[in-house]
Amino acid sequence: MDSAPPRETSLLLGVSDTPPVFELNATSRSPFLFTSDHYGRLIPKPLGDLGLPETELTRHIAWDIGIAGVADRLSNMLGAHLIAQRYSRLVIDCNRPPRVASSIPRLSEATTIPGNEGLSREDAELRRRAIFDPYHRRIDEVIDRRLAAKQPTILVSLHSFTPVYAGVRRPWHIGTLYHRDKALPPLLLKALRAEGDLVVGDNEPYAVSDETDHTIPVHGEARGLTNSGIEIRQDLIADQSAQQQWAERLACILGEIEATLRPELMA
Numbered sequence: 127m128d129s130a131p132p133r134e135t136s137l138l139l140g141v142s143d144t145p146p147v148f149e150l151n152a153t154s155r156s157p158f159l160f161t162s163d164h165y166g167r168l169i170p171k172p173l174g175d176l177g178l179p180e181t182e183l184t185r186h187i188a189w190d191i192g193i194a195g196v197a198d199r200l201s202n203m204l205g206a207h208l209i210a211q212r213y214s215r216l217v218i219d220c221n222r223p224p225r226v227a228s229s230i231p232r233l234s235e236a237t238t239i240p241g242n243e244g245l246s247r248e249d250a251e252l253r254r255r256a257i258f259d260p261y262h263r264r265i266d267e268v269i270d271r272r273l274a275a276k277q278p279t280i281l282v283s284l285h286s287f288t289p290v291y292a293g294v295r296r297p298w299h300i301g302t303l304y305h306r307d308k309a310l311p312p313l314l315l316k317a318l319r320a321e322g323d324l325v326v327g328d329n330e331p332y333a334v335s336d337e338t339d340h341t342i343p344v345h346g347e348a349r350g351l352t353n354s355g356i357e358i359r360q361d362l363i364a365d366q367s368a369q370q371q372w373a374e375r376l377a378c379i380l381g382e383i384e385a386t387l388r389p390e391l392m393a
């Protein structure tokens with residue numbers, strides 16, 4: 127009797143566990159494709175609590191606080207496809223190349239992560255196969271499909287940042303993060319500054335690089351897509367009404383940018 131090849135199983139996530147990839151509006155016609163690498167803070171059961179107390183697992187080191195509420199609303203307002211990742215960046219950081227040490231951090235800000243000490247190559251590989259690979263494979267598939275259909279695509283990677291890092295207060299309300307794209311970041315910066323009430327970071331508090339980032343270099347730049355990241359300060363999106371207001375503001379700004387970019391995207 128012929129049988130299908132055995133389904134690849136991961137020891138970290140079983141069929142009854144929450145899948146790593148979360149999506150909204152997957153059949154969207156909007157040019158915007160949103161990603162959220164640090165959307166959730168789940169930990170696969172076999173990893174327990176990574177040796178950390180709850181107070182650490184709910185902090186910014188575990189996830190991008192507030193961004194899920196903004197990402198969901200923004201995606202729905204624009205009818206745009208959102209692809210998000212539900213597991214904690216402390217398990218494996220989906221915006222780091224897997225080859226770099228910070229992919230599975232042993233230290234984040236001033237917190238050592240006991241569950242990430244002394245990992246074997248196989249341990250790291252399991253995390254990659256359970257979480258990192260399915261997320262990035264899905265983004266790849268969606269971009270393949272959109273390019274094949276000649277559907278214009280603007281990749282926007284959504285993040286949030288902590289208001290105080292290592293004791294240093296950050297002045298920005300929102301920032302763009304980008305590297306090689308010359309089209310979207312200047313439009314975003316201009317529109318955000320025109321709001322009048324925002325301190326806008328130009329590649330602050332973070333800039334994109336091939337060594338520290340994965341999503342923008344691999345899915346945006348290498349695929350030739352117009353792209354930028356957006357970082358919102360976490361204390362500004364702490365509750366649902368604030369998330370709603372920021373989503374409305376960004377939906378408005380991105381809607382105008384879409385109209386500006388349309389001739390270029392259709393070319």
Ligand SMILES: [Zn+2]
Pocket residue numbers: 163164190284285286
């Ligand atoms: Zn992030």
